[in-house]
Amino acid sequence: MQIQRRKLLQLSALAGLGGAVGTQAWAQQGFASKPVTIVVPFAPGGNTDIVARTVAVALGKVLGQSVVVDNRAGAGGSIGAMQVARAAPDGYTLLLCGAGVVVTVPEMVKTSYSRSSFAPIGLVNKSSMVLLTRKNDPRFKSFKDLVAYARSGEGKLVAAHSGPGTPNHLALLQLETLLGAKFTAVSYKGSGPALIDLIGGQVDVHFDQVTSSLQHIKAGTLVPQAILGPSQDPSLPGVQTVAELGFGQIDGTTYVGVLAPAGTPKDVQEKLSAALAQAVKDPQTVASARDLGSVAFWGSPQEFTRALDAEYALATQATKDGRLKAD
Structure with a gap:
């Protein structure tokens, strides 16, 4: 920080x-x-x-x-x-x-x-949108683990976004539809406060732009589980899109x-x-x-x-x- x-x-x-x-x-x-x-x-x-x-x-x-x-x-x-x-x-x-x-x-x-x-x-x-979890969260070793957890109980996954109606929020709604799951959505006044709470363990995941999360990913504090867009992001080589992971198209660009x-x-x-x-x-x-x-x-x-x-x-x-x- x-x-x-x-x-x-x-x-x-x-x-x-x-x-x-x-x-x-x-x-x-x-x-x-x-x-x-x-x-x-x-x-x-x-x-x-x-x-x-x-x-x-x-x-x-x-x-x-x-x-x-x-x-x-x-x-x-x-x-x-x-x-x-x-x-x-x-x-x-x-x-x-x-x-x-x-x-x-x-x-x-x-x-x-x-x-x-x-x-x-x-x-x-x-900027591309990415789904983030914190480092060493034993529940989410992969995106498929995250999907299974989200589907195991309505509202079980606590998901942060940057405010009602933001692209982050719309990406969350799109992913709920694709996964057939319902999250407990927590709204923040921007990505900054949401990132702090994700790192601190107050939420399970955060829907964020690569722009504001990249430094935390590079530092190893946060883990990118999937790109919420039509193609991979050059800033995060090897991180697959939701579609590539087999769960359908989503575009949170x-x-x-x-x-x-x-x-x-x-x-x-x-x-x-x-x-x-x-x-x-x-x-x-x-x-x-x-x-x-x-x-x-x-x-x-x-x-x-x-x-x-x-x-x-x-x-x-x-x-x-x-x-x-x-x-």
């Missing part, structure tokens, strides 16, 4: 220096003329937070301004999302999250925002993007999109993403919209089935 804290502190410091090392061309064009805030709707230390901090560093260089990460955790991401939805639509307050915060959470609870409250700026990162409040001027949206497209190609951003177990890539606003559409279809079906509910 000390390594992770140092990494986050370094990223925060670099993001704050963005204006000192960046160009002034963007400011001279009217945007950005002051610091930009990226709101992360989850606790520090999780997948979304780490992605935000790496992107903030590069975006600060491009814009020639400080880019600050503001963690506003709670309610499956809706607290942070509400803050951005209510912000001035000027491009200086942005939301970085997966599609679930925008389209899934409003399906579960009444929120003061909806999908139409935001303008997609672009996708910036993707997490796509992370940036949104602005609806009503943000079109020219500002376009400048932000162009700046982000440049930022995700920054060698430091690419290397940081790779080191953390994810992929930095640019997806247009249109591609982000398609990701939102796909997530919405999953969420509405799960809601109709009565399986997607707020805590």
Whole structure:
């Protein structure tokens, strides 16, 4: 955890220096003329937070301004999302999250925002989902052991996820369906707190992105039982997918993007999109993403919209089935 804290502190410091090392061309064009805030709707230390901090560093260089990460955790991401939805639509307050915060959470609870409250700026990162157990847990020497344990009694397997409606939660629901089992699901305000409780023995498994769990896997503290996606992850060679293990297809790949409040001027949206497209190609951003177990890539606003559409279809079906509910 000390390594992770140092990494986050370094990223925060670099993001704050963005204006000192960046160009002034963007400011001279009217945007950005002051610091930009990226709101992360989850606790520090999780997948979304780490992605935000790496992107903030590069975006600060491009814009020639400080880019600050503001963690506003709670309610499956809706607290942070509400803050951005209510912000001035000027491009200086942005939301970085997966599609679930925008389209899934409003399906579960009444929120003061909806999908139409935001303008997609672009996708910036993707990460594989992995099912984790702690080291030396005698019950789970393999994924098949875990499956047998989960099927041996309803609610017997205590499974952590990062909040209602998150990709982690949807992956949990998908795995329940594939295995024909019912877990005792425990919701957390992000991956960071869930990882701590998994290591401490308060939960049996955690559905997490490789990004936020890789350091614990490398340290041998946590064991990856299966990749919850269509293909193996290069960061975890030899770890098979659920399909390869013989239990069917599941896709928990997490796509992370940036949104602005609806009503943000079109020219500002376009400048932000162009700046982000440049930022995700920054060698430091690419290397940081790779080191953390994810992929930095640019997806247009249109591609982000398609990701939102796909997530919405999953969420509405799960809601109709009565399986997607707020805590």
